[in-house]
Amino acid sequence: MPDPSHHDRVTNTSGAVGSVGDGERKHVVIVGASLAGLRSAEALRAHGFVGRLTIVGDEGSAPYDRPPLSKQYLSGAWGEEKLWLRARGFDELNLDLQLNVRAESLDVASLALSTSTGDIAFDGLVIATGARPRRLPEPLDHGDHAVVRTKAHSDELRDKLRDGAKVVVIGAGFIGAEVAATARCRGCEVTILEAAPLPLERQLGPDMAGVCAGLHERNGVTLHTGVTIVATTAKSVTLADGRSFAADVVVVGVGVQPNIEWLQGSGLTLGNGIECDETCRAAPSIVAVGDVACWPNARYDERARVEHWTNAAEMAEHGAATLLADLNGTPEAALSYMPVPYFWSDQYATKIQFLGRVGGFDEVRVVAGAADSGKLLALYRRGDRVVGALGLSMPRHVMAYRRLLLENASWREALASVPVAKAPGA
Amino acid sequence: MKIVVDFDKCQSNALCMSAAPEVFEVRDDGYLYILQENPGEEMRAKVEEAVRLCPTQAITIE
Numbered sequence: 104m105p106d107p108s109h110h111d112r113v114t115n116t117s118g119a120v121g122s123v124g125d126g127e128r129k130h131v132v133i134v135g136a137s138l139a140g141l142r143s144a145e146a147l148r149a150h151g152f153v154g155r156l157t158i159v160g161d162e163g164s165a166p167y168d169r170p171p172l173s174k175q176y177l178s179g180a181w182g183e184e185k186l187w188l189r190a191r192g193f194d195e196l197n198l199d200l201q202l203n204v205r206a207e208s209l210d211v212a213s214l215a216l217s218t219s220t221g222d223i224a225f226d227g228l229v230i231a232t233g234a235r236p237r238r239l240p241e242p243l244d245h246g247d248h249a250v251v252r253t254k255a256h257s258d259e260l261r262d263k264l265r266d267g268a269k270v271v272v273i274g275a276g277f278i279g280a281e282v283a284a285t286a287r288c289r290g291c292e293v294t295i296l297e298a299a300p301l302p303l304e305r306q307l308g309p310d311m312a313g314v315c316a317g318l319h320e321r322n323g324v325t326l327h328t329g330v331t332i333v334a335t336t337a338k339s340v341t342l343a344d345g346r347s348f349a350a351d352v353v354v355v356g357v358g359v360q361p362n363i364e365w366l367q368g369s370g371l372t373l374g375n376g377i378e379c380d381e382t383c384r385a386a387p388s389i390v391a392v393g394d395v396a397c398w399p400n401a402r403y404d405e406r407a408r409v410e411h412w413t414n415a416a417e418m419a420e421h422g423a424a425t426l427l428a429d430l431n432g433t434p435e436a437a438l439s440y441m442p443v444p445y446f447w448s449d450q451y452a453t454k455i456q457f458l459g460r461v462g463g464f465d466e467v468r469v470v471a472g473a474a475d476s477g478k479l480l481a482l483y484r485r486g487d488r489v490v491g492a493l494g495l496s497m498p499r500h501v502m503a504y505r506r507l508l509l510e511n512a513s514w515r516e517a518l519a520s521v522p523v524a525k526a527p528g529a
Numbered sequence: 530m531k532i533v534v535d536f537d538k539c540q541s542n543a544l545c546m547s548a549a550p551e552v553f554e555v556r557d558d559g560y561l562y563i564l565q566e567n568p569g570e571e572m573r574a575k576v577e578e579a580v581r582l583c584p585t586q587a588i589t590i591e
Contacts, residue, residue, distance in 0.1 A: 142581075170584065185538055188586070412584050413544075420581070447542055447584060456542065498543035499555045505547040 129154035129430055132216055132223055134206045135231030136160025138168065138412065139393030141188050142419035143229045144196050150427055154226070156198040159218055161205040164254055170412055172257040173281040174449050178288055179261060186254065206232065211370030211386045227388045227426045230366075230377060231419065234359035234394040234410060239273065239335065247337035249354045251278055263352040266290035271340050271350035275302030275316070275326060277448045279356030283324050284450040286354075293324040294348055296340060300329045306446075308461050311481055311493055314474045315455060322451040359410060361395045376408045382437035383422040388429045390422035402441040402511070403460045403490065411446040418442070443508040453477060456501045459491030459508050470521040472497060482517050489517035531567050531591040532576065538587035545579035545588060552576055 131147060133140045136158050144156055160166065167186040175181040184190075193200055205219040209228075216223045236250035249260045260282070264270065270286045272279045275297035283293045303312040319326040331343040341347040361376035370386065372378040377391040379398040385391045393415040399406040409418075418440060425437040448455040461467075464483040472479035472495070480500050483491030489512055494501030500522045507517055532552060539561050545553035546561075552572060554562045568576060580588045 168586065181537075191589075413582070416581060445544070447540075449540065454541070496559070498541050498559070499546060499557065502543040502547040502555070505544075 129226040131156050131227040132225040133158045133229040133231060135233055136166045136200065136202065137233055138188060139231035139415040139419045141166055142416050143231060143392060143423050144198055146420040146423035148196055150423055152427060157201065157223065158198055159201045159204040159206060162253065163203045167254055172254060173251050173278050174285060177257045177261055178285045206365055209366055209369040211389065227430050229422060229426060230385065230391040230395060231393045232362040232395050234361045237358045237360050239355055239357065243332055243335045245335050245337055249352055251282055264289045264291050268351040269349060270352055270354060271296065271348045272354045272356060273340065274356035276356055276358060280450050281448060282354050282356060283319065287322055287324050295319060295324060295326045296330050296332065297326065297328045298330060306461065307493060308464060308467050310467055318450055318453055361408065363395060381439040382425040383418060383440050384425050384437065388426065390426045392418040392422040398440060400441055401439055403462060405462055409444050411444060413445040414442065443505065454496050454498060456494045456498060457491065458501060458505055459483065461491050464490060471500060484514045487514050489514050530573060532563055533589045533591055534561065534563060535587045538585045540585050542584050544582040544584065548579040548582055549575035553579060
């Protein structure tokens with residue numbers, strides 16, 4: 104069994120070392136029992152917090168991981184035993200895990216949290232309430248349309264993805280694309296409807312977004328872009344140009360919205376999620392982490408929410424360090440959170456991986472592989488710096504750029520690191 | 530310390546390799562290879578980073 108006493112140092116992404124201080128008398132509450140919440144608890148203990156720790160989560164299930172819900176778990180390749188977060192259990196974290204408990208309101212001034220089962224006083228708070236699927240606007244929204252965010256959603260949808268079933272997916276972002284790929288692999292007849300002229304353009308830039316969009320056609324899925332939906336039923340979608348698509352199931356993947364409504368009137372600044380400072384702090388002794396948190400990432404000179412798995416994990420570690428700095432009376436010791444964001448998406452047999460940010464890039468260059476080979480490595484330049492690396496099924500080569508991106512390497516250095524030993528696929 | 534990888538869960542994202550290249554290598558065949566199953570204590574910080582970064586949580590330390 105791992106020994107928590109070994110976790111006595113923080114990493115270079117986590118900020119100041121949290122000393123024990125008078126932590127033994129303090130109570131930290133974490134709202135949200137998914138990845139960011141659990142990683143917060145782990146990081147607080149790893150950094151030496153020995154006080155009371157409570158996690159409240161509104162789902163009834165033991166905490167689980169979400170990426171497989173649109174991939175291996177949805178396809179049926181993985182059973183639920185592979186979903187659990189901390190399959191080894193929670194004993195060593197010495198915490199009070201309260202499931203089926205919904206946070207209802209917060210009062211920052213009095214450090215009081217109200218939940219569906221009562222009020223909880225705290226000294227420090229981690230908000231990790233995540234996000235929920237956006238729905239189609241009225242009157243297009245329909246209760247029978249499927250979304251994928253929770254284990255229950257995935258279970259319900261899997262039953263409908265039968266061989267030969269007609270599936271219409273609204274939205275060609277990551278969730279829509281992954282659900283489409285999974286449905287196709289289960290033998291469904293899949294059509295994707297996307298409002299934008301090109302899906303994933305904001306995330307990847309136009310050229311590489313085009314390459315990724317091509318994966319659908321190549322795998323037998325029809326992608327219609329630039330469409331306007333004017334009507335839906337439980338089993339059909341009609342477009343402005345009169346085309347209509349019948350379906351056994353309609354899946355909606357049009358993004359997520361942060362779960363912040365319960366914080367209205369709390370005293371926190373709400374905007375695109377919970378607006379934090381550069382250290383993940385939302386207010387003194389209150390941090391927000393994961394999908395719900397918006398913060399300025401000085402590395403890219405942008406304020407953003409990042410809705411990816413790796414950010415939930417890394418931001419939780421960082422937020423824990425910031426919270427401990429506050430609890431120890433040394434808020435000035437909190438460090439800026441400046442990650443190199445990472446996301447991946449598995450679609451058909453292709454692994455899409457992206458490190459960095461594309462916002463405002465000047466050039467994208469394919470440095471290895473080619474779009475039609477199924478393997479590709481592309482680098483993104485902004486000024487004289489490398490700001491992003493995209494791989495299609497070239498994981499070792501993409502990851503070779505992680506250190507360079509963390510070091511804010513120059514474009515020249517990045518080009519000098521292009522793999523030359525082997526042609527892709529060799 | 531002993532490295533244990535659940536190869537069913539491993540999806541070869543190669544973040545482990547970026548954290549601890551002395552221990553983990555994803556090769557061009559797309560599979561992860563463990564270069565040292567029992568690395569020394571001096572590798573612990575890097576291996577723990579690999580465990581935390583693994584997006585499929587396929588790595589454990591025993």
